[in-house]
Amino acid sequence: MTDTIDALTGVRYHAADGIGRITLARPEASNAIDLPTAVSLGQAVSQAVIDPAVRVILIDGDGPRFCAGGDVAAMAAADDKPAAVRGLAESLDAVLVTLDATDKPVIAAVRGAVAGAGLGILLACDLVVAARTTKLLTAYTSVGITPDCGVSWLLPRAVGQQRALEMVLTGRPLSAEEAQAWGLVTMAVEDAELEAESDALATRIAALPPFATGQARRLVRSSWTVSRQAATVDEVDTVTEAARRAFA
Structure with missing residues (x-):
């Protein structure tokens, strides 16, 4: 049995064989998240959470980058920029709280850039398969803003306070191997193997009680x-x- 949601913006959803796959689908914008994408992501997450046939949720991204974070260009183009930032932060955080609270295992398959809100998505997941060329970074202070999407709460719990502060204050990117050593990534695999390895992991967990x-x-x-x-x-x-x- 398969299930898809057709009326989504910037996101695809497809469920089959016990796996609800949510794909960030704005590759032309490095899968950056604007408000319509955040709303669609919420719809996809809600569908995966309530569907009794879905045993595992798998989140990935189209193109060479998993997620560049919030859509800075969309924020900058808004008439009321602070209101636009607040609206996006509140909308996306509500989605990630729902994802964090589900009783279904959540896997992320990441490549390229995992930045800002993309890091928030990763932290809401339980297992992370990363392509070796992946770079993880907070990216907030470089554009003059502060963490959102639960990053300031979840990141210290994942890597410790000092490492979290280093990432947030300096913006230094982590390689996939370093992120694995720090506990942000479950496994680092060759880029060409990312889809096969993440699918195999999701299939293995979906087969468990x-x-x-x-x-x-x-x-x-x-x-x-x-x-x-x-x-x-x-x-x-x-x-x-x-x-x-x-x-x-």
């Missing part, structure tokens, strides 16, 4: 905001329900 993978994701990602005692109670309740389902 969905309650187990989804709840394991939820337990780990929610651990930042709960006490050790609360986490233990949640773990015991969840593993009991998992056992009920697995051994029925």
Whole structure:
């Protein structure tokens, strides 16, 4: 069974074989995200989240770059520039909060530039497959703005405060290998192998029991905001329900 959403701007969505694939599709703009693209991304994420046939969400991008961040040109062209920035930041952050909260594993397949809001998308994912030529950077201060899309909250949790500050304050790009060493990337692969490796990873996880993978994701990602005692109670309740389902 397959499912697509045709009326999307800057995004494609296709679901088949348990995988909901969301593709950023503005290669002419390095997949930078403007407001219509953010809205379409939200529609695609919502569809993948609610579809019971989707067990894994895979996010990738058209062309040589995964995502150059927010569409700076669109912001600069707006009559009310601060309002345009606020509207885009709020819209896109709401999408990423939904993605972060889902109980379905999320994989990113990235190449080229992963910058700004693109880094926010990556941080909302659980596993990241990166082409070796990929460069990851915050890119905010270089254009005179500050982090959004959860980057200031998620990045220190992924790499530590000092490394996060280095990335944010200096804008220094990380290679795929360095990002892997820092914990931002799960695996770095040859550029020609990116699609095959990310598809194989998504297929492998989609074949696992969905309650187990989804709840394991939820337990780990929610651990930042709960006490050790609360986490233990949640773990015991969840593993009991998992056992009920697995051994029925």
